[in-house]
Amino acid sequence: MAVERKNIYVTQPTLAPLGEVTEIMQRIWDSGIMTHNGPLVQQFEKETQAFLGCSNLVACTNGTIALQMAIRALELKGEIITTPFTFIATISSIMWEHCTPVFVDIDPETLNIDPDKIEERITCHTVAIMPVHVFGNACEIDRIDEIAKAHNLKVIYDAAHAVGVKYKGKCIFNYGDVSATSFHATKMLNTAEGGGVITRDKDIDEKLRRIRFFGFENHADIVEDGFNGKMTEVHAALGLANLKYLQAALDDRKKKYAIYKSELSRNASLSFQKITYDCNYSYFPLIFATEADLLKAVSALNAEGIYPRRYFYPSVNTFRKLVPYVSMPKSEDIASRILCLPLYYSLSEADMERIIKLIIG
Ligand SMILES: Cc1ncc(COP(=O)(O)O)c(C=O)c1O
Numbered sequence: 001m002a003v004e005r006k007n008i009y010v011t012q013p014t015l016a017p018l019g020e021v022t023e024i025m026q027r028i029w030d031s032g033i034m035t036h037n038g039p040l041v042q043q044f045e046k047e048t049q050a051f052l053g054c055s056n057l058v059a060c061t062n063g064t065i066a067l068q069m070a071i072r073a074l075e076l077k078g079e080i081i082t083t084p085f086t087f088i089a090t091i092s093s094i095m096w097e098h099c100t101p102v103f104v105d106i107d108p109e110t111l112n113i114d115p116d117k118i119e120e121r122i123t124c125h126t127v128a129i130m131p132v133h134v135f136g137n138a139c140e141i142d143r144i145d146e147i148a149k150a151h152n153l154k155v156i157y158d159a160a161h162a163v164g165v166k167y168k169g170k171c172i173f174n175y176g177d178v179s180a181t182s183f184h185a186t187k188m189l190n191t192a193e194g195g196g197v198i199t200r201d202k203d204i205d206e207k208l209r210r211i212r213f214f215g216f217e218n219h220a221d222i223v224e225d226g227f228n229g230k231m232t233e234v235h236a237a238l239g240l241a242n243l244k245y246l247q248a249a250l251d252d253r254k255k256k257y258a259i260y261k262s263e264l265s266r267n268a269s270l271s272f273q274k275i276t277y278d279c280n281y282s283y284f285p286l287i288f289a290t291e292a293d294l295l296k297a298v299s300a301l302n303a304e305g306i307y308p309r310r311y312f313y314p315s316v317n318t319f320r321k322l323v324p325y326v327s328m329p330k331s332e333d334i335a336s337r338i339l340c341l342p343l344y345y346s347l348s349e350a351d352m353e354r355i356i357k358l359i360i361g
Contacts, residue, residue: 008351010309012344013185014249016241024237033233037213040236047243048189048196052164053171056205058197059231059239060212063160063182066195067093067130069229070156070178073197073207078127082158083113084317085331086132090158091316091323094130102126103317108330109274111135111285115143119151128154133162133172135340136188136280137273141167141175156180159198163188164250164280172278173198178208183239188253188282189246191239194231245345250280252345257281259352260341267360269293283311284341286359291336298339300358308355311340 015021028034041059049057060066071080071093080094084103094101104121107114113131129148131139139157148155155176159165163181165172173179181187183194197208207224210217215226261284264270269289273279288294294310301308315335317328341355 007305011186014345021241028233035232038233040233044236044239054173058208060195060229062193063195064089065229066180066197070180071097074154076127079125080128082130084315084328105328105330112139115140130156132158135283136161138167138277166278191235253281263356284343288337309340
């Protein structure tokens with residue numbers, strides 16, 4: 001009898017057993033509190049901070065809102081330098097906050113913003129730099145910090161991919177003026193939808209909490225230009241249950257990343273993201289020599305019910321509906337040749353072997 005194989009997608013959420021989630025959720029039914037910075041949101045913030053080694057984590061609705069809260073808290077008005085090799089939310093958050101994204105091309109090896117090119121794009125209108133730790137690969141933080149200090153600019157890290165990453169031994173969220181992360185279903189730690197804003201500055205932390213809650217101070221006066229960015233108790237319950245499995249998920253990703261890399265290295269035309277500092281290996285980006293090679297691999301995988309994802313594709317500077325086109329040759333080239341392979345906790349090593357074989361034969 002033929003065995004029916006399940007389709008394999010680029011990712012699957014890491015989920016705690018349902019019983020552990022409902023046990024925590026019971027507290028919502030007991031308290032009747034579903035939102036408004038409830039006890040589970042506060043516990044999620046505290047336990048996530050303790051696990052990661054940061055403080056002042058403000059949990060919110062999603063990673064896009066986390067970026068917008070960061071821009072608002074720093075009261076930025078003007079040009080924000082960022083990378084074209086990112087997800088659209090990096091750019092849309094800048095634009096929703098009435099700022100202008102200015103692209104700086106990437107280092108084609110690390111896939112992060114190229115610090116050597118940042119100063120060329122600084123003008124009298126530049127107010128901040130918003131680099132992305134692409135695929136959880138830590139940016140050149142010291143260099144970026146130096147440039148920001150020299151030009152009196154703020155730094156917001158788009159750390160949507162970077163849960164669990166360290167830089168020089170410390171949680172990566174401790175760098176820059178503010179970091180914004182995502183707890184989306186596809187991320188290392190998930191609350192289905194969710195995000196977090198992190199800062200070392202207590203005043204900014206308090207401002208972020210007001211922005212998250214319509215701008216209210218103590219449920220009385222409106223003192224900030226805020227909005228509704230609150231995480232719900234239901235999402236926090238899921239996050240608290242999943243947090244217990246975060247270390248196992250990080251260890252599993254690292255092991256699987258190493259398997260993919262060592263096997264796929266046998267084909268000299270394939271290349272990989274260069275990791276200089278630390279990475280959480282949340283994705284497995286594979287760079288082909290040409291787009292034609294990539295399309296050939298995608299067809300072979302799709303024919304077997306395997307669906308990797310062209311990510312990030314296309315390069316965000318090419319979205320002419322949103323931004324005037326400025327050529328970013330490195331980002332556009334990488335975007336045309338990069339493919340993220342399936343990588344998640346429940347992916348079997350047998351399925352990884354099949355994927356590897358279909359790519360390198
Ligand atoms: C680099 C980057 N920034 C921001 C976001 C937005 O996060 P969210 O989906 O939680 O809004 C994402 C989402 O995948 C992302 O990849």
